[in-house]
Amino acid sequence: ENCLVDVQYSNANEVGRKKVCGRCMDGQKKNGVFRFIHYVPDTFYLLRKQFDVEMDEYYRTLCCTRWTRRAGTEGERKGVWNAGTKYVVKCLNEHQFRTLQKILWDYSQYMKTNPLSLLPKIYGLHCITLRNKKKIKFA
Numbered sequence: 001e002n003c004l005v006d007v008q009y010s011n012a013n014e015v016g017r018k019k020v021c022g023r024c025m026d027g028q029k030k031n032g033v034f035r036f037i038h039y040v041p042d043t044f045y046l047l048r049k050q051f052d053v054e055m056d057e058y059y060r061t062l063c064c065t066r067w068t069r070r071a072g073t074e075g076e077r078k079g080v081w082n083a084g085t086k087y088v089v090k091c092l093n094e095h096q097f098r099t100l101q102k103i104l105w106d107y108s109q110y111m112k113t114n115p116l117s118l119l120p121k122i123y124g125l126h127c128i129t130l131r132n133k134k135k136i137k138f139a
Helices: 041-050 055-064 094-113
Strands: 003-005 018-026 032-039 067-069 080-083 087-090 125-130 135-138
Touching: 032 041, 032 055, 041 055, 041 094, 055 087, 094 125
Parallel strands: none
Antiparallel strands: 003 018, 018 032, 032 125, 067 080, 080 087, 125 135
């Protein structure tokens, strides 16, 4: 792959806290292509660990693969995308983003006690800021 992912984990675990975890860089130019922000990293780290999600592979898939739009979705902000062959990415509006932050603690506790739940498994809450300052929030 022609992409480097520099991911650093933090201990920011409060609702609404964010951590700039890294940036993806073009392997040729070595300059930042976009900034990758991970919200509530510790909670999602524990959820990914619980469900045996390989951390490096997860970030590499999100940052270094081309997302493809799923059939029947319209618009970038409303869209549901495939990231590689393993993950589905849902772009979030501000209301959805804040709601997910508010319910995250209850969601994580529920998933810990009910690992076979049919609820979707959410592995992260992220924001990518592109060079043109456009922000895309997604889970």
